[in-house]
Amino acid sequence: MSELSYQSGFGNQHASEAIAGSLPVGRNSPQRVAHGLYAELLSGAAFTAPRADNLRTWLYRRQPSVVVGGYRPLDHEGLKTGAKDGVSAPPDPMRWAPQPLLDGPHDFIAGLRTLVVNGDPDAQTGMAAHVYSATSSMERRAFVNADGELLIVPEQGALTISTELGVLEVAPGEIALLPRGMAFKVAVSGPSRGYVCENYGAAFRLPELGPIGSNGLANPRDFLAPVAAFEAEAGAYEIVKKYGGRLWTARQDHTPFNVVAWHGNLTPYKYDTSHFMVIGSISFDHPDPSIFTVLTSPSDTPGWANVDFVIFPPRWLVAEDTFRPPWYHRNVMSEFMGLVQGQYDAKPEGFKPGGASLHNTMVPHGPDTEAFAKASNASLAPHKLDNTLAFMFETRWRLLPTAYAMQGTGLETNYADCWAGLSDNFKDKA
Ligand SMILES: O=C(O)Cc1cc(O)ccc1O
Numbered sequence: 001m002s003e004l005s006y007q008s009g010f011g012n013q014h015a016s017e018a019i020a021g022s023l024p025v026g027r028n029s030p031q032r033v034a035h036g037l038y039a040e041l042l043s044g045a046a047f048t049a050p051r052a053d054n055l056r057t058w059l060y061r062r063q064p065s066v067v068v069g070g071y072r073p074l075d076h077e078g079l080k081t082g083a084k085d086g087v088s089a090p091p092d093p094m095r096w097a098p099q100p101l102l103d104g105p106h107d108f109i110a111g112l113r114t115l116v117v118n119g120d121p122d123a124q125t126g127m128a129a130h131v132y133s134a135t136s137s138m139e140r141r142a143f144v145n146a147d148g149e150l151l152i153v154p155e156q157g158a159l160t161i162s163t164e165l166g167v168l169e170v171a172p173g174e175i176a177l178l179p180r181g182m183a184f185k186v187a188v189s190g191p192s193r194g195y196v197c198e199n200y201g202a203a204f205r206l207p208e209l210g211p212i213g214s215n216g217l218a219n220p221r222d223f224l225a226p227v228a229a230f231e232a233e234a235g236a237y238e239i240v241k242k243y244g245g246r247l248w249t250a251r252q253d254h255t256p257f258n259v260v261a262w263h264g265n266l267t268p269y270k271y272d273t274s275h276f277m278v279i280g281s282i283s284f285d286h287p288d289p290s291i292f293t294v295l296t297s298p299s300d301t302p303g304w305a306n307v308d309f310v311i312f313p314p315r316w317l318v319a320e321d322t323f324r325p326p327w328y329h330r331n332v333m334s335e336f337m338g339l340v341q342g343q344y345d346a347k348p349e350g351f352k353p354g355g356a357s358l359h360n361t362m363v364p365h366g367p368d369t370e371a372f373a374k375a376s377n378a379s380l381a382p383h384k385l386d387n388t389l390a391f392m393f394e395t396r397w398r399l400l401p402t403a404y405a406m407q408g409t410g411l412e413t414n415y416a417d418c419w420a421g422l423s424d425n426f427k428d429k430a
């Protein structure tokens with residue numbers, strides 16, 4: 001695979017040109033753009049959003065994206081949107097075994113299956129968690145999601161993601177962030193699987209650091225944006241658009257990856273989670289998982305995220321006189337979890353890479369019986385939790401499983417049994 005170049009820095013005003021001299025200097029919209037290109041603006045925030053939150057990129061391309069045939073509906077059984085597509089679920093903890101790869105050749109779009117949903121993209125609130133399976137590359141087929149931005153978490157197989165702004169290579173352990181409305185396509189080099197958070201709300205950003213200071217957690221410079229790259233080959237393309245909770249398809253006689261130069265701060269990113277600077281207790285007690293937040297999509301209430309993307313990466317555990325795994329808890333926020341690699345300390349056996357769990361608002365959960373027994377008796381020497389990567393999409397709105405998630409797609413019927421052995425150990429019983 002070729003070594004790709006990237007530009008570093010989350011939220012930076014990046015600029016890139018695939019052909020020298022194609023990016024206008026000192027203005028955005030000259031009367032005639034160099035090389036006969038068209039100027040096009042892609043907005044990721046209202047024009048009048050505060051400067052700190054404003055997101056937009058100028059594209060200089062061979063044809064503007066309005067040059068596309070009419071759209072017609074495209075059926076997709078597995079893809080669901082917003083709370084209206086959820087089913088009622090009991091207030092039990094839920095867990096799914098790893099989703100098997102789908103049969104036959106299928107690309108990233110065909111292989112999407114929605115597990116949980118909340119909110120409504122028309123109200124710009126909420127999210128969906130999907131899993132994907134892909135065995136073939138999107139060749140002359142592009143995907144545009146007008147309903148939300150996509151955060152892709154590969155679990156098996158590296159992805160080559162071509163976007164209007166250039167190309168990203170994203171392997172398990174890394175994540176990709178794709179802005180709402182930006183065309184992309186996914187190439188695979190073998191059977192591939194992973195998770196997607198579709199964020200209908202405010203764009204993901206880095207969390208505030210408060211007393212942590214000016215460094216730490218996910219550092220801005222480790223987010224890599226692509227450099228401008230365009231496809232030169234002639235020929236038609238299918239554009240698949242997710243718009244208003246369903247898919248639409250159109251044909252155009254040219255590639256949408258025809259952007260020769262661009263500048264702006266609305267860009268796709270890749271991020272390697274091994275660069276996450278993990279903060280934890282160096283005295284006692286298990287801190288809140290918010291210390292593991294990579295990216296946050298705020299809601300209109302301060303501190304109550306529309307969705308947080310949280311990782312549980314390799315780290316040292318050193319806390320003294322402490323039960324080191326997560327505490328038992330009930331959370332007003334809803335927790336969807338996945339596992340990219342290894343074991344998760346609260347569920348060392350039952351939670352498998354590629355699997356998923358849902359601990360919804362106020363649903364009690366915590367370490368399973370095995371994890372409790374181990375952690376209650378472990379020697380508290382410094383211990384490295386290694387070869388592990390779990391993650392959580394944590395959202396303030398209750399997550400509803402889809403009918404697909406509830407019907408025999410690996411839903412464990414006996415998940416709650418993993419806590420059944422937590423017997424009453426109270427010593428002063430009469
Ligand atoms: O429930 C979970 O496994 C996720 C989680 C981890 C943690 O360290 C603290 C709280 C929490 O919800």
Ligand SMILES: [Fe+2]
Pocket residue numbers: 326329331335359365
């Ligand atoms: Fe939790």
